[in-house]
Amino acid sequence: MSQYTRQTFNEVMIQNYNPANFIPVKGKGSRVWDQAGCEYIDFTSGIAVNALGHCHDEVVAVLKEQGEKLWHSSNWFTSETTLALGEKLVANTFAERVMFANSGAEANEAALKLARRYAVDHFGAQKYNIISFKQSFHGRTLFTVSVGGQPKYSDGFGPKPAGIIHVPFNNLDAVKAVIDDHTCAIIVEPIQGESGVIPATKAFLQGLRNLCDQYKALLIFDEVQTGVGRTGALYAYQKFGVTPDILTSAKALANGFPISAMMTTSKIAQSFAPGVHGTTFGGNPLACAIGSKVVDIIADPAFLANVNQMGEFFKSELRKLNEKFHLFSDVRGEGLLIGAELIEKYHGKAGEFVTACAENGLMILVAGANVLRFAPALNITKEDVLAGISRLEKTLMQFN
Ligand SMILES: Cc1ncc(COP(=O)(O)O)c(C=O)c1O
Structure with missing residues (x-):
């Protein structure tokens, strides 16, 4: 024993x-x-x-093979497996650009920062409000936990980031009541996972898409839990038929080896110029080799x-x-x-x-x-x- x-x-x-x-x-x-x-x-x-x-078996084989080759080289260098996984995500989703990180919270942190930077770049410094939903869960960094709609997780850590508005889930009128030209993004889980497996309605997601278009805000789908085949589509947005501007993925992406991804269009991606955002381990050769095998199997x-x-x-x-x-x-x-x-x-x-x-x-x-x-x-x-x-x-x- x-x-x-x-x-x-x-x-x-x-x-x-x-x-x-x-x-x-x-x-x-x-x-x-x-x-x-x-x-x-x-x-x-x-x-x-x-x-x-x-x-x-196949994932273990890739882990062993890449484990004998190259684990990590930092983002001063790219790697073949990083490019291969990026290419597969681009080929299988709306996205044209990918950035890798290590956890769901980190991918969401990147998504929220990107949305704010994009708004500043294109519309000025006052467009920074983020609309999020009550009971939602987006991770545990101070920004993501504050964007999440469960105060029990975000209270007690001092001042929270400003410019975050929470409204009831699946309630489009509540969003209409708060969205304006200062809104830079709406972030939503297509199915709220942690708070009770509560699916959004298609009409709600489509309504959010329309409001984002109307107010020049970005629609972020947090697919950390729903992504990588979990709902029976590679990403849930494909099942709902509503396409976001930014999508985050983590959890299953390398079947337990830590990795996450933030995906977006090439236009929005331009707001992350060299040096604006980064992470040491994100997109390392080992994680991406495993992720590539996982996506090959699950995207079938x-x-x-x-x-x-x-x-x-x-x-x-x-x-x-x-x-x-x-x-x-x-x-x-x-x-x-x-x-x-x-x-x-x-x-x-x-x-x-x-x-x-x-x-x-x-x-x-x-x-x-x-x-x-x-x-x-x-x-x-x-x-x-x-x-x-x-x-x-x-x-x-x-x-x-
Ligand atoms: C929808 C959603 N977003 C973000 C996260 C946070 O991911 P992580 O724990 O990898 O930071 C989770 C974790 O459960 C999640 O379900």
């Missing part, structure tokens, strides 16, 4: 996380094993990150069609369970980003379900305090879905 236990976490780590009691040590596909050799079905994929499952239309089919299958299995237990008031989501909202009696208790599931060999997530979130690997098999659903059934029985 290892010398490390959950207790060690309390002794050496800063307590800004409260991890599960078991410690995973190995993963393959959609299965994970802990220190004691107990097996779990993984419906979390590291919060929508290991989209191809754990230790995917047959792969994406399977994500849609498996998502429908997953939701139908959840609904079947609910016919027995009546614990969910709603089952929703796109592709394999799925939320099951608990009935009122269990509001505030999603975390208890997660712990109980783990005791039955199933890893799931919450999205806020009332919603169980399922974000399995995009290539999960029917067999693994059913095995996980049966462990979920065992858990729900305990609550009924």
Whole structure:
């Protein structure tokens, strides 16, 4: 048995996380094993990150191959794998230019800074307001957490960046009431992930697009969670049929190796001239080699069609369970980003379900305090879905 236990976490780590009691040590596909050799079905994929499952053979092969060649060279030099991944993202999206960073927050920070710089470059220093949505989540830097619509995450750190306006999600009239010539950008998650797996309506996103055009503001889609195949399209904007000016991607882009991307048009990209923005690790050869393999696999239309089919299958299995237990008031989501909202009696208790599931060999997530979130690997098999659903059934029985 290892010398490390959950207790060690309390002794050496800063307590800004409260991890599960078991410690995973190995993963393959959609299965994970802990220190004691107990097996779990993984419906979390590291919060929508290991989209191809754990230790995917082809991804591991690229990691090893590039690991023997070149890991990092800094942005004083470019790299072949960086260019290859950039080219693939350009070929598969609206974007004409890409910048890499290391996390979702960093990609959003870059997007927000770019939107402000673009406005200053083209319309003057007074056009800096950002409209964002209540309950949204965009990361934990002081700028992104302040843009995010959850004060519990942004309060208590001193003065916040100014020029940020929060309005209710999916409410176009609320946006119309605050947008004006001083607005430089609207940032939105096509499906609010952390706050409950709440999809935007197409009419709402189209309305935001029209307002941005009218007021010469940029539309930013935060696809950190919804991107890279999660919703059954490479990016969710393609499913909604509404194209942003700037799109951010992270999480699954290299299946767990840290990388993020900010994508935009060549015109907007001009506002990031040399030296205006940067990051040491962003777009390093190793991360981009892995990202390239991930995009090759996930951008395949047959792969994406399977994500849609498996998502429908997953939701139908959840609904079947609910016919027995009546614990969910709603089952929703796109592709394999799925939320099951608990009935009122269990509001505030999603975390208890997660712990109980783990005791039955199933890893799931919450999205806020009332919603169980399922974000399995995009290539999960029917067999693994059913095995996980049966462990979920065992858990729900305990609550009924
Ligand atoms: C929509 C969205 N944006 C941004 C982030 C922040 O990403 P990161 O934790 O990689 O900084 C997240 C993380 O959950 C997210 O879901």
